[in-house]
Amino acid sequence: MKTKFIIIGAGPAGLSFATTLKKLGECSFVILEKEKESGGLCRSVMHNAAPIDTGGGHILDVRRKNVLDFIFSYMPENEWNFYDRNTKIVVDNHIISYPFEANIWQFPMEEQIEYLESIAKAALLQKEKPGHFIDWIYWKFGDKIADKYMIPYNQKIWSCDLNLLGTYWLEKLPDVSFRDTLASCLSRKFYGTLPGHAQFYYPKKQGYGEVFLRIAETLKEHIRYEYPVKELDVTNRIINREFTADYIVNTAPWVEFSEKMPDDISKLVKALQYTSVDIDYYAEPSDTDAHWTYYASPDLSYHRKIHRDNIVAGSSGYWTETNAKRRNKKGLFHFENPYAYPLNTMDKPSTISALLSKMEKYHIFGLGRWGEWEHYNSDVVIERGIQMAEKLIKK
Ligand SMILES: Cc1cc2nc3c(=O)[nH]c(=O)nc-3n(C[C@H](O)[C@H](O)[C@H](O)COP(=O)(O)OP(=O)(O)OC[C@H]3O[C@@H](n4cnc5c(N)ncnc54)[C@H](O)[C@@H]3O)c2cc1C
Numbered sequence: 191m192k193t194k195f196i197i198i199g200a201g202p203a204g205l206s207f208a209t210t211l212k213k214l215g216e217c218s219f220v221i222l223e224k225e226k227e228s229g230g231l232c233r234s235v236m237h238n239a240a241p242i243d244t245g246g247g248h249i250l251d252v253r254r255k256n257v258l259d260f261i262f263s264y265m266p267e268n269e270w271n272f273y274d275r276n277t278k279i280v281v282d283n284h285i286i287s288y289p290f291e292a293n294i295w296q297f298p299m300e301e302q303i304e305y306l307e308s309i310a311k312a313a314l315l316q317k318e319k320p321g322h323f324i325d326w327i328y329w330k331f332g333d334k335i336a337d338k339y340m341i342p343y344n345q346k347i348w349s350c351d352l353n354l355l356g357t358y359w360l361e362k363l364p365d366v367s368f369r370d371t372l373a374s375c376l377s378r379k380f381y382g383t384l385p386g387h388a389q390f391y392y393p394k395k396q397g398y399g400e401v402f403l404r405i406a407e408t409l410k411e412h413i414r415y416e417y418p419v420k421e422l423d424v425t426n427r428i429i430n431r432e433f434t435a436d437y438i439v440n441t442a443p444w445v446e447f448s449e450k451m452p453d454d455i456s457k458l459v460k461a462l463q464y465t466s467v468d469i470d471y472y473a474e475p476s477d478t479d480a481h482w483t484y485y486a487s488p489d490l491s492y493h494r495k496i497h498r499d500n501i502v503a504g505s506s507g508y509w510t511e512t513n514a515k516r517r518n519k520k521g522l523f524h525f526e527n528p529y530a531y532p533l534n535t536m537d538k539p540s541t542i543s544a545l546l547s548k549m550e551k552y553h554i555f556g557l558g559r560w561g562e563w564e565h566y567n568s569d570v571v572i573e574r575g576i577q578m579a580e581k582l583i584k585k
Pocket of ligand 1: 199200201202203204222223224225228229230231232245246247248249250251419442443446447467511530531557558559560561565566567568569
């Protein structure tokens with residue numbers, strides 16, 4: 191079968207790309223999706239009369255007006271609740287608000303002094319910004335935040351040797367200066383700029399995945415479900431020896447179909463690393479008013495709890511996020527996502543850039559979290575999907 195475009199994956203990136211093509215009058219496209227439903231990592235299920243996000247907790251960030259317009263055109267704003275973020279961190283036996291450095295004032299006085307002293311010592315030693323993530327943690331926060339929170343938490347979430355990770359992606363983390371930390375301890379209140387997702391939307395009744403089901407419904411004649419792409423003949427742009435197109439847009443992890451690619455391309459794909467997320471639901475009520483809580487302790491297998499009962503009115507329970515390497519307990523409902531986070535290894539920027547430019551020569555484009563191997567959130571991939579469709583349609 192031949193079309194102008196093939197889109198691999200019906201997650202937010204593939205769906206926003208495809209709907210934009212359609213809006214611009216291009217209907218010669220097919221979406222090939224491995225699962226039996228759209229939404230990718232943003233999918234949800236209903237369990238115990240309320241939603242669980244199977245890819246881990248997902249909320250809609252408010253910062254991209256064009257993306258909100260896009261989303262609300264499928265699921266009107268009055269079907270969403272709007273929240274000011276309330277999230278916590280548990281370290282030892284203490285619970286403080288997120289982000290850590292802006293809320294040290296919530297620790298007992300002795301602890302505050304130790305944290306401030308260690309940040310101040312790190313500040314006095316300031317050298318050039320390190321290239322390795324683990325060195326950056328000590329450089330930026332000092333020993334105490336590093337040892338109590340940053341190292342154990344990051345060890346849990348990435349589950350890899352932290353020395354493999356670079357620092358080029360750290361604008362994702364809140365940037366609180368020592369001056370802000372000091373001011374917040376002296377004034378005993380949050381000080382500085384608010385972190386990402388400071389305000390967010392979540393659907394009133396369904397999970398986050400609902401909006402992507404609605405978008406997919408408008409494309410249903412174009413989507414082939416339960417159709418995993420296993421083979422990509424790069425030079426001839428043929429998929430599974432069945433589909434061909436003038437342009438292929440890939441939003442799935444490249445490693446899914448790297449086997450028969452040319453050696454130079456396959457080598458690049460195999461250098462891209464990733465980690466998983468497993469989620470487990472428990473029915474007990476949450477003992478907090480937070481929307482979610484981060485856990486640094488290596489003794490707990492999970493790194494985050496999503497307090498569903500504080501996000502969806504009338505719901506009960508919470509779910510935990512861990513990964514395949516650490517999970518030691520199954521909840522009442524559980525779900526495994528083998529692909530959750532692209533790993534920001536030291537050489538990833540050069541690897542993905544070489545891969546994408548080689549692929550473009552064959553009119554194959556990477557889009558979204560996996561196509562571009564970036565920690566993009568759904569609002570970002572939606573925006574990028576719209577922009578890529580507007581660009582490629584002119585070719
Ligand atoms: C724990 C966690 C929490 C997150 N929280 C948030 C949040 O709060 N807010 C937010 O906006 N974003 C959040 N994100 C990010 C969000 O999940 C991604 O930005 C978004 O899902 C990326 O969309 P995508 O379409 O690029 O990729 P995906 O959603 O991964 O979609 C890729 C699609 O490709 C399909 N596919 C895979 N392999 C194949 C194959 N071989 N053949 C055919 N199809 C295939 C998949 O089934 C999937 O449908 C979070 C991510 C994680 C892991």
